[in-house]
Amino acid sequence: MSGVKPEDTARDGFDQIGKPVPRKEDARLLRGKGTYLDDIEVPGALHACFVRSPYAHARITGFDLDEAKAAPGVVAVVTGHEVNDWTNALKMAPPIEGLQPTEMTTLPVDKARFHGDPVACVVATDRYLAEDAAELVYVEYDLLDAVTSYDAALADGAPLVDETLPSNLVSHQKFEAGDIARRKAEAYRVVEAAFAMQRMTHLPIETRGCIALWDDGRAHLTMHIGSQAPHPMRSMLAGRLRLAEHQVTVASPDVGGAFGQKIIVYREEITVAALACRLKRPVRWREDRLENLSASLQARENAVKTLAAVARDGRILSLEAEITEDFGAYCFYPANYLARVIGMILTGPYRIQDYAFEVKIALTNKCGAGPMRAPMAITSLVMDGTLDAVARELDIDPAEVRRVNMVRPSDLPYVMPTGEKLEDVTPSECFERGLEEIGYAAFRDAQEADRDNGIYRGLGMCNVIESTTYGSAFYKAAGIPGSGHEAAWVKIEPSGAIRASAGLMGTGQSYETPYAQAVAEGLGVDPAQVDVVLGNTDISPYGMGARGSRGATAGGGTLFLAALDLKAKMLDIAAALLGLNSPSELELRGGQVLRHVGGAWSETGLGLGDIARTAYMDPLKLPEGMEPGLEMHRAWDPPQMTYSNSTHFCAVTLDAATGRVDIDRYLIVEDCGTVLNPLVVEGQQQGATVMGIGGVLFEHMVYDESGQNLCGTLADYMIPTACEAPEIEIVSQNTPNRRTPAGIKGMAEGGIMGAIGAVNNAVNDALRPFGVVAERQPLSPDYIRSLLRVTG
Amino acid sequence: MNRIAFTLTVNAMACEVVAEPRKLLSDVLREDLRLTGTHVGCEHGVCGACTVLVDGAPARACLIFAIQMQCREITTVEGLTPAEGLSPLQQALHEEHGLQCGYCTPGIITTFEAFLRENPKPTDDEIREVLSGNLCRCTGYANIVRAIRKAAQIMRKGTAA
The missing domain is CATH 3.30.365.10 (Aldehyde oxidase/xanthine dehydrogenase, molybdopterin binding domain)
Known part of the structure; x- marks a missing residue:
């Protein structure tokens, strides 16, 4: 790998990293000028409303959609019978010992498995009308016994939640290191303890939702959706919708909290996207609080x-x-x-x-x-x-x-x-x-x-x-599918304007400000000069998104590496412009090129703007063999x-x-x-x-x-x-x-x-x-x- | 669909609205008037994100039909924001890192613009008591309390000057 190595970047003192800089994003959020999902105006958008199972476990024996379809403003009423034909099921079958493979269609057609399971979707010209019509969807159910605890699920003869599995035990693994029996024999005592955490939910104050726009001319789907991980979400959406990844743009606006709830693509979102593609009209959905509490992760x-x-x-x-x-x-x-x-x-x-x-x-x-x-x-x-x-x-x-x-x-x-x-x-x-x-x-x-x-x-x-x-x-060591890498780019425009992006999307973690500091530190500029743009898969590089607590290390770290590499290129250009053989005496600080002579830093009269202009507009002045432009991309696997x-x-x-x-x-x-x-x-x-x-x-x-x-x-x-x-x-x-x-x-x-x-x-x-x-x-x-x- | 024309006074401006009588104030503000600073978090009056001022007093916009608000003065976060820069409360929230995702923030601003007008010198306990009507899942509240205390100080000085 070329470029600066992570282990070479620690320092005793930083200029920008570590400063308590108040947040860049506050200016819009405090003035009521943030753009959350539901703030995006889409003329002519249809509104989706889901019909959900009132039962925890019930065989679905029939749908009667006629009355709903005839209701004012209704454009479509669909169930899994249509949507599952348009979309691929989610197969969860990584090669992990002891893990049962499962498969989930976009909407269930045979049985509902929990209170809140989506079974039909109504699309109308207005949210109020969609909700009215959802009341007119009739679903016939045959009630089944429900299992509602771990112990009940594993009891003999328990009803099967997933009837394709031999039992409700969906995963079972063991690990042992050392010699437990021997240690127990040697022990003064064996102490037992028990701990249990209850079922909880993330409760972002902004619920989920999405807006799907299908461009029939370009055959392209734009999905506005609050997402912690826009690129993995795009991959999942494309796969489920039978589209190529380049046919899908995931664009995450400001997000009102997520805490892990907005990583995967849910069945509702696939249904809304599939409907937009079929109806060739924009469709939007806003989850209400009851749905968030009962049917979000x-x-x-x-x-x-x-x-x-x-x-x-x-x-x-x-x-x-x-x-x-x-x-x-x-x-x-x-x-x-x-x-x-x-x-x-x-x-x-x-x-x-x-x-x-x-x-x-x-x-x-x-x-x-x-x-x-x-x-x-x-x-x-x-x-x-x-x-x-x-x-x-x-x-x-x-x-x-x-x-x-x-x-x-x-x-x-x-x-x-x-x-x-x-x-x-x-x-x-x-x-x-x-x-x-x-x-x-x-x-x-x-x-x-x-x-x-x-x-x-x-x-x-x-x-x-x-x-x-x-x-x-x-x-790999844990036997869980996934990559831990992250990607970032830093670009300086011909005018000297600075932009940076990473694959993560913030949902309240304040990424824009510390990321600007990491980039500013790497480049030798002020954080206020750095525009950080996140969340749009057409702009951001493919990274694994915001999960765990990787925002600073993976996101900030990769941006810092990209900025350091870009600074190295800028200093090479500065050396050429100053007629020096090497940039070893040069440094960028506050956007100015400084030269270390006689034990002190002195100004050279060159600034970031001069270097940017040269890189784009006067490439003949660049060191021999150097490519024009000031763009740096890095990917890093922690x-x-x-x-x-x-x-x-x-x-x-x-x-x-x-x-x-x-x-x-x-x-x-x-x-x-x-x-x-x-x-x-x-x-x-x-x-x-x-x-x-x-x-x-x-x-x-x-x-x-x-x-x-x-x-x-x-x-x-x-x-x-x-x-x-x-x-x-x-x-x-x-x-x-x-x-x-x-x-x-x-x-x-x-x-x-x-x-x-x-x-x-x-x-x-x-x-x-x-x-x-x-x-x-x-x-x-x-x-x-x-x-x-x-x-x- | 029984849409009715009526007039609302929002942020000191008369606004013509044509909407169903059942349409919520929060939806009319956001969709018909494009004042999207008022956020909707629960639609049952608990979270406080949709708080606006009705004749100067905090109220949940998700529990009011817009048509009920004729002849009343509605103020939203947009109406409490100066043309340039930030209000003292907004500035204090910025300096004290009193917001993270920012979704609950407009409801907190409207609530405390009204509260600090009536209670210019609140104790932390009083601030927390009032703030308990606004749910925030990100901050843990400490920095919001600090910011409100700071804003109160600055606003008192401003009034004294």
Whole structure:
């Protein structure tokens, strides 16, 4: 590979990287001038409305569409009988041992598999009229028994969610390293612990939607759709619609949040696009909140049981984990995808070599599941919660149990039993700093005194190893299909105007500003000069999009590399213009070419504009053999995995009479490597942590036993409001990664992992005098009281 | 389809609208008047993204029929934005990184333009209490609270000067 190498780009001081630059995108968003999907005006567009199954599991025995077709404004009413002829089914059959192949047609025609399954689509001249007509679509159903839990799905004789499979066990894998039996025989004790996260949903405040425009002359589809990953989405859309990729443009406007919900192409979107192609008219669809809560991707609902063989001092000799997950009715992702990552990184920052895990995934009659911000969220809770269980059982201080097990600086690089390598991480440094900042010893003394007065405080700790940026090698090692590379370009126009793009699309992560800083750093200009354009597949290079926490490392890093290469070309041109043999004494700063002479930098009188003009308009002055123009494209596949790390501390007070949990203090010590923009990073840390707190305490996507979704409104599915979100103290102890551009590590999901662990561990610490342990979330007053009632 | 012509006063301008009586204020503002700064997040009055001012008081545009708003003064985020630059509240949200995806932001601006007029010196608890009517999934709220506190300070100075 030519060009600058990532490992050569770390530096002690940067000019633009690391500055708290307020965001470029704010100017439009604050003035109400952003362009979200529904703000795009398309004259003559038709409106789609979906008819959905009111039942969790039912055979479809007939459709009566006549009345709907005759309703005012209606242009078309279709079911899977038409749409499935126009489109390809989604085959999910990667060659993974233990994973059952599945296939999903665009709309179901034989049976509905969950409450909210789309079974028909009405297209009318107006959204109100489309909704009116949808009420007139009659679907005949024969009810089937529904399976609505992991256990029910795997019970003998359970109804099959997918009748092409031998059972509802859609994925089953095992892993073992070391000698578990021997470690257990040597152990002082074997400690059991159990953890479970409830079903949740992403809840972007802007729901999904799309606008499909078919250009019949050029045979080209333009799909306006909020997307985290426009290029993979274009590939999926083209494949499903039987078009070549060059016949499809995916254009993502501003997006009002996604959190993992806007990566894949859904059945509704394929239906809308297929209708636009058939009707040869623009068709748009806006999901309403009920649809978002019942039929957009959901997440979590996984459980982990651990068996830890321990020595007398709390050292873990071996660890076994049984990971189970309720994946819902359809596989929009390979079913092993999320749980497998949990298994791969579960041991986190702790020294464990004898390790085994088993992953079992079941299909149920609920909405399909997929990745939600921190899909591996449960890992830190499981690991630190297991250590808390060890501390309780052996009556050792929980901080001490963490200490004796933690990877020490001298252990690095540390290869985890799954082959994952930890390097350039600082778990013990962050943990010790956190103990100091929180005043650990003083807290324990006060806690003891308060208990005597009937006040139950708890302190929870959680050490997080956050897998931020997945390289292709990780996917291969984990047995998950996918590439981890990212692509970027930087262009300087003849006037000196600068544009840059990457394959990722932001959905609130503030990419435009830190990306401008990365490019500005690489080029030696001001970030305000850099226009960052994202989200349109005709403009952006093919990259894997925004997933995991790869935005800074993969996106910012690749842009930085492209900018550095472009600067090298500019300095070659500058040297030629200045009559120098080499650019070694030259540097670009603030858009000006400086020359290092006599121990100081002096101006040469040449600027970026002169170089750009020469590159495009006067190429005869370029060094011999150099191509005209100033455009640089880079693609970069990050290392197998890039890790950030952090320690979360949460202090709570538990009201034993009501089960209410109040957060008294929340502290994070974090090492997320070189930071592009500290304002943006702090915003991500705050936001992720509050989302994690919402998951521990409030959020719960509830289905009843018959499979009815009971969370159809935002009054039922409760996310934290400003009154529940605590103030969060953040201490940064950043150290660079040696293998990534500029030493970036990335972050944005660790806040969720840490909160889920720290809050849960804090509540269990508060519950300690009662001798009960919370083993599932959310930690609602109801659940806490049910635990306390047992104790009398 | 029973479309009716009526007049709305939006951002101090009289606007002629022809719409069905059942059409929501949020839809008329966005589709008929192209004031797309008012966002729709839930259509059942919980999320607060569609908040506009009706005669100066915050109201959910998704819970009101546009036709009910004849003879009332509607103000949207566009009406609270100066011709050049940003209002003190918008500027504070920018400086304190009080928005990420920005979808909930116009509803927060309308709510707090009205609130700060009535309560120029709010405590953080009062800010959080009012802000609890606007759901934000990105920020965790701390920076929004900080920005509102800062805006209040700047607006108090502005009034005093």
